[in-house]
Amino acid sequence: MRLNGEIGEEEEKKVAECLNTQAYSISGGFSQPQSQKLVVGYALTSKKKKSFLQPKLLCLARNKGIFFVPIDLKRPLSDQGPFDVVLHKLSGKDWCEVIEEYRQKHPEVAVLDPPDGIQHLHNRQSMLQDVADLNLSDCHGKVGVPRQLVITKDPSSIPYEVAKSGLKLPLVAKPLVVDGSAKSHELSLAYDQFSLTELEPPLVLQEFVNHGAILFKVYIVGETIKVVRRFSLPNVSKCELAKVSGVYRFPRVSSASASADDADLEPGVAEHPPRPLLEKLARELRRRLGLRLFNIDMIREHGTRDVFYVIDINYFPGKYNLFVLKPNLLYFLIRFRLIHFLNLLPMN
Numbered sequence: 001m002r003l004n005g006e007i008g009e010e011e012e013k014k015v016a017e018c019l020n021t022q023a024y025s026i027s028g029g030f031s032q033p034q035s036q037k038l039v040v041g042y043a044l045t046s047k048k049k050k051s052f053l054q055p056k057l058l059c060l061a062r063n064k065g066i067f068f069v070p071i072d073l074k075r076p077l078s079d080q081g082p083f084d085v086v087l088h089k090l091s092g093k094d095w096c097e098v099i100e101e102y103r104q105k106h107p108e109v110a111v112l113d114p115p116d117g118i119q120h121l122h123n124r125q126s127m128l129q130d131v132a133d134l135n136l137s138d139c140h141g142k143v144g145v146p147r148q149l150v151i152t153k154d155p156s157s158i159p160y161e162v163a164k165s166g167l168k169l170p171l172v173a174k175p176l177v178v179d180g181s182a183k184s185h186e187l188s189l190a191y192d193q194f195s196l197t198e199l200e201p202p203l204v205l206q207e208f209v210n211h212g213a214i215l216f217k218v219y220i221v222g223e224t225i226k227v228v229r230r231f232s233l234p235n236v237s238k239c240e241l242a243k244v245s246g247v248y249r250f251p252r253v254s255s256a257s258a259s260a261d262d263a264d265l266e267p268g269v270a271e272h273p274p275r276p277l278l279e280k281l282a283r284e285l286r287r288r289l290g291l292r293l294f295n296i297d298m299i300r301e302h303g304t305r306d307v308f309y310v311i312d313i314n315y316f317p318g319k320y321n322l323f324v325l326k327p328n329l330l331y332f333l334i335r336f337r338l339i340h341f342l343n344l345l346p347m348n
């Protein structure tokens with residue numbers, strides 16, 4: 001088995017040949033690529049089905065011979081299909097067990113992605129651990145994570161815990177668990193440590209980093225990287241911090257707001273993170289998390305050129321049906337299946 005689905009030059013050529021001739025389906029047996037059909041079984045929440053499986057995507061997919069087939073959660077997975085690829089985004093322990101068992105039983109099916117890697121992103125502490133461990137600083141910039149503290153119980157102890165840890169205000173309070181629910185996206189900004197007792201653990205308290213109100217959404221589909229700009233929270237000045245107290249809920253600012261790609265911005269704020277830095281970060285996270293479909297939310301520390309923070313990582317996010325990402329995703333599904341197939345062949 002090759003590591004992490006990476007392939008050599010010879011195999012890369014075979015993949016390219018198959019993609020050119022569109023002979024990529026191997027469902028129902030994997031000795032020979034034969035027809036032009038790729039069957040993708042999907043298990044998604046109804047919210048995700050609505051946002052992802054849009055008519056335009058389905059139509060483009062059909063033209064490429066890719067068929068999306070719903071997985072019936074009430075029936076055993078092994079009785080369904082055969083699938084070439086299984087695409088899933090559902091939370092819960094039960095589903096994790098179902099998909100893990102299916103992966104063991106059906107190694108010929110390419111499952112996107114392994115459930116343990118996805119689970120890793122369901123907790124805001126473990127989600128950023130790999131970025132912290134990476135300690136990226138030698139490659140056109142520096143990438144870190146904001147300092148943060150996990151609070152699991154007793155809100156009355158928070159002011160003491162914050163003082164002890166030396167975290168600087170203001171702090172962003174985020175629910176510890178990210179399970180796709182609206183509640184897990186309810187965030188607050190805390191200006192003074194005493195008001196933190198109003199919050200409901202379990203949560204993470206993260207130092208707010210001034211970033212000129214611009215956030216970079218870095219979308220990753222296999223080896224493809226697409227960066228878009230979004231509006232974000234404005235800087236908090238020392239003067240504002242001295243005057244304001246309390247904890248304020250804020251809306252899903254980066255998700256709800258329009259794209260900031262065409263906005264008239266200060267060049268030092270608008271400039272995308274350097275490409276080599278993003279490539280290294282994406283490659284390392286792909287390897288460490290074992291995931292292919294995710295996005296990284298990144299900010300540039302205000303007043304610097306190359307100091308970046310990763311504040312959030314999301315599995316299989318919503319904007320994969322953006323115009324630019326649609327063909328990439330479809331191409332990726334085909335390529336992923338072929339690489340999976342090649343990985344099943346014995347090595348010479």
Ligand SMILES: Nc1ncnc2c1ncn2[C@@H]1O[C@H](COP(=O)(O)OP(=O)(O)OP(=O)(O)O)[C@@H](O)[C@H]1O
Nearest residue numbers: 146172185206207208209232233254255297311312
């Ligand atoms: N440490 C931070 N410093 C500055 N701003 C932050 C920080 N953390 C979060 N934000 C702001 O809050 C927004 C939401 O935070 P975050 O991305 O962690 O939440 P989320 O609910 O997981 O979002 P998503 O919808 O992307 O999943 C960010 O897009 C950014 O605008």
Ligand SMILES: O=P(O)(O)O[C@H]1[C@H](OP(=O)(O)O)[C@@H](OP(=O)(O)O)[C@@H](O)[C@@H](O)[C@@H]1OP(=O)(O)O
Nearest residue numbers: 047048051179180181255314315316317318319
């Ligand atoms: O709201 P959208 O549909 O666009 O997608 C959002 C996506 O929801 P979906 O996967 O159910 O679609 C979210 O996933 P959960 O954390 O809630 O699981 C998260 O990834 C957001 O970052 C995405 O927003 P984006 O920043 O990409 O716009």
Ligand SMILES: [Mg+2]
Nearest residue numbers: 254297312313
């Ligand atoms: Mg985010």
Ligand SMILES: [Mg+2]
Nearest residue numbers: 178312313314
């Ligand atoms: Mg998130």
